[in-house]
Amino acid sequence: xVQVVESGGGLVQPGGSLRLSCVASGFTFSSYEMNWVRQAPxxxxxxxxxxxxxxxxxxxxxxxxxxxxxxxxxxxxSLFLQMNSLRADDTALYYCAREGGESHGDAFDIxxxxxxxxxxx
Amino acid sequence: xxxxxxPPSVSVxxxxxxxxxxxGNNIGSKSVHWYQQRPGQAPVLVVYDDTDxxxxxxxxxxxxxxxxxxxxxxxxxxxxxxxxxxxxxWDTIGYNWVFGGGTKLTVL
Numbered sequence: 001x002v003q004v005v006e007s008g009g010g011l012v013q014p015g016g017s018l019r020l021s022c023v024a025s026g027f028t029f030s031s032y033e034m035n036w037v038r039q040a041p042x043x044x045x046x047x048x049x050x051x052x053x054x055x056x057x058x059x060x061x062x063x064x065x066x067x068x069x070x071x072x073x074x075x076x077x078s079l080f081l082q083m084n085s086l087r088a089d090d091t092a093l094y095y096c097a098r099e100g101g102e103s104h105g106d107a108f109d110i111x112x113x114x115x116x117x118x119x120x121x
Numbered sequence: 122x123x124x125x126x127x128p129p130s131v132s133v134x135x136x137x138x139x140x141x142x143x144x145g146n147n148i149g150s151k152s153v154h155w156y157q158q159r160p161g162q163a164p165v166l167v168v169y170d171d172t173d174x175x176x177x178x179x180x181x182x183x184x185x186x187x188x189x190x191x192x193x194x195x196x197x198x199x200x201x202x203x204x205x206x207x208x209x210x211w212d213t214i215g216y217n218w219v220f221g222g223g224t225k226l227t228v229l
Contacts, residue, residue: 035218045156045164045207047218059216062122095163106211107154107169114163 002026002110004079004096009115016086020115022079022096027110030054030074033099035108036081038092038117048094049081064090086119093117123212125221132227139195141224143208146189153191154209155184157202158223164207168193195226203228 008020020036036048049070050059058070069082079096093114100109126144133139143153153171156164166175168184171191181196195202208221 037218037220044205044223045158045209045220047220050218061217097164100166100169104166104175105152105154105170105173107166107209108156108164109166109169109175111163111165 004098004110004112006094006096006112006115009094009117011118011120012086013121014087014119016119017082017084018086018117020081020083020094020096020117022081022112024077024079024098027098029072029077032101033106034072034079035097035099036070036079037095037097037108037111038090039095039114040089040092043092046092051079083117086117088119091117091119122215122217123210123219125208125210125219127206127208127221127224129222130225130227132229133198134229135198135200137198139198139202139226141193141195141206141226143191143193143221144189145191145210148189148191148210149187151186151210151213153184153186155182155193156207156209157204158207159204167206198226198228200228202226 004024006022035050051070067085071080095114096112097108098110155168157167158164171186183194185192205223207223
């Protein structure tokens with residue numbers, strides 16, 4: 001089964017750090033571009049960051065640039081999001097999402113169930 | 122930065138047709154993707170590249186895109202279609218992905 005599973009969320013104080021992980025299975029992970037998307041409670045979807053298959057290209061939303069770092073380990077079929085200097089408005093459910101590549105253009109065709117990050121003192 | 126505008130809500134009776142719009146400057150020149158998100162669940166891709174459907178998505182879901190408006194059309198609406206719907210494009214100038222604000226579809 002093609003799937004991605006996120007982990008690493010939790011409660012963190014403002015200014016703190018957290019590292020999210022996403023493990024992929026059922027497909028050739030290194031061949032796909034990956035993204036992180038978040039959703040604050042009761043709000044819409046917000047794209048956070050992108051990384052290409054070889055990890056040579058990375059993009060970030062303005063709201064997280066300079067604080068978050070996306071990375072991947074293709075040998076371990078894993079995607080990461082290092083989050084530093086966390087703020088209350090970073091509180092959200094964080095999704096890992098695959099870009100469809102040849103299958104579905106660049107649409108996000110596989111999503112995990114998300115991992116919750118709560119920033120609060 | 123590029124902005125996508127969706128109506129906050131759309132209501133339709135069962136069996137009727139729901140139309141959800143997504144407005145953006147010259148959006149017709151971009152590839153638009155649409156996602157369905159039921160309460161408490163992860164988003165699901167329902168239309169990609171303006172008009173294509175992933176396998177497993179009913180033919181009742183269709184998309185179009187021209188000028189400054191992309192549209193998701195759901196024919197013969199069922200109770201199970203009640204969800205939030207998001208449009209999605211790549212901003213080639215800002216080098217970022219953009220989601221619309223989402224539209225809550227209510228089946229009366």
